[in-house]
Amino acid sequence: MNRVYTFNAGPSAMPIEVLETAKEQMLCYKNSGMSVLEMSHRSKDYDEIINNAESNLRKLMNIPSNYKVLFMQGGASSQFAMVPLNLMKTKKADYVVTGAFAKKAAKEAEKYGEVRVVASSADQNFNYIPDLDSSIFNDDSDYVHITSNNTIFGTKISNFPKTKTPLVADMSSNILSEKVNVSDFGLIYAGAQKNMGPAGLTIVIVREDLLGNVMAIAPTMFDYKTIADNDSMYNTPPTYAIYICGLIMEWLLSIGGVEEIEKRNHKKADLLYGYLDQSKLFKAVVKKPADRSIMNVTFVTGDKDLDAKFVAEAKEHGLIGVKGHRSVGGMRASIYNAVPFEAVKALVDFMGEFEKNNL
Numbered sequence: 001m002n003r004v005y006t007f008n009a010g011p012s013a014m015p016i017e018v019l020e021t022a023k024e025q026m027l028c029y030k031n032s033g034m035s036v037l038e039m040s041h042r043s044k045d046y047d048e049i050i051n052n053a054e055s056n057l058r059k060l061m062n063i064p065s066n067y068k069v070l071f072m073q074g075g076a077s078s079q080f081a082m083v084p085l086n087l088m089k090t091k092k093a094d095y096v097v098t099g100a101f102a103k104k105a106a107k108e109a110e111k112y113g114e115v116r117v118v119a120s121s122a123d124q125n126f127n128y129i130p131d132l133d134s135s136i137f138n139d140d141s142d143y144v145h146i147t148s149n150n151t152i153f154g155t156k157i158s159n160f161p162k163t164k165t166p167l168v169a170d171m172s173s174n175i176l177s178e179k180v181n182v183s184d185f186g187l188i189y190a191g192a193q194k195n196m197g198p199a200g201l202t203i204v205i206v207r208e209d210l211l212g213n214v215m216a217i218a219p220t221m222f223d224y225k226t227i228a229d230n231d232s233m234y235n236t237p238p239t240y241a242i243y244i245c246g247l248i249m250e251w252l253l254s255i256g257g258v259e260e261i262e263k264r265n266h267k268k269a270d271l272l273y274g275y276l277d278q279s280k281l282f283k284a285v286v287k288k289p290a291d292r293s294i295m296n297v298t299f300v301t302g303d304k305d306l307d308a309k310f311v312a313e314a315k316e317h318g319l320i321g322v323k324g325h326r327s328v329g330g331m332r333a334s335i336y337n338a339v340p341f342e343a344v345k346a347l348v349d350f351m352g353e354f355e356k357n358n359l
């Protein structure tokens with residue numbers, strides 16, 4: 001079996017140890033006599049799986065006890081609707097638009113109330129993070145929505161804004177990659193398929209006092225309180241995805257938690273950006289170091305044909321998923337938590353070789 005290095009934007013690389021454990025337990029989970037896939041979500045064995053996943057996530061992110069952790073479905077895209085449905089008490093909210101998903105979130109919220117776009121980097125195809133000084137936010141908004149990491153464009157918010165109203169963050173593409181102070185946020189949400197597990201699971205971390213104000217029109221399943229009051233078991237949760245998520249949490253704890261993965265992530269990102277900044281062929285799309293994502297690194301040669309040649313040759317070398325999103329073009333290497341340093345090293349080595357041959 002020849003495994004390649006994947007730089008996919010999501011679903012993306014998984015820790016090999018997690019895949020090995022899942023393989024080992026596929027037919028029989030511990031002493032249950034069955035696969036997790038076959039298990040009732042109301043069984044004792046499954047109870048342990050979901051409870052461990054939650055408590056390990058709480059440990060990793062140091063989540064205070066007045067926050068609920070919800071295991072949901074529908075992807076981060078459903079959160080674009082659930083956030084306003086649950087939090088837009090007076091039907092006004094501030095949105096920071098730093099990318100395609102932020103734009104979608106703002107557009108969805110417009111269905112439910114007044115959306116004030118207080119900052120945007122659309123003028124330069126989202127290749128920077130706009131100034132987020134606290135003075136730009138409206139005191140009478142119900143919340144401020146930000147996207148902590150912009151998957152497509154390769155930017156991230158390094159300094160979270162100080163807001164008087166609850167800060168809501170879409171952390172889909174950088175949750176658990178660096179330390180964050182959960183109590184700075186009213187709500188955090190993330191699709192699992194980058195740093196937390198398989199597609200099909202969405203995690204919401206929400207401060208308890210924000211629950212219970214859902215709009216009357218909201219579907220029962222879109223009310224956070226429904227999910228919170230039923231310990232994510234109002235209906236059948238995505239059982240296998242939560243199990244894999246639990247294994248990833250165990251893996252993260254085993255290597256030293258967020259502190260350790262943050263170090264590893266910086267080491268990987270430094271190697272790649274360091275190469276890009278001295279290269280005569282490749283250029284990083286995001287110029288300002290503080291705005292650069294350490295999860296999604298976007299770069300171009302400036303020549304579309306050469307970009308395509310690079311992507312094709314990289315694939316031949318077992319470096320998969322480096323084609324950039326069509327709205328940016330060029331290349332994007334997604335170097336999430338589970339992407340090992342060796343993968344980034346292999347990519348940088350190949351880039352060096354390609355540069356030599358094509359300059």
Ligand code: PMP
Pocket residue numbers: 009010074075076077078101147149150151152170171172173191192
């Ligand atoms: N937000 C961000 C930052 C994303 O990267 C993505 C997906 N890549 C989404 C939202 C949408 O997530 P989903 O596909 O889970 O709906």
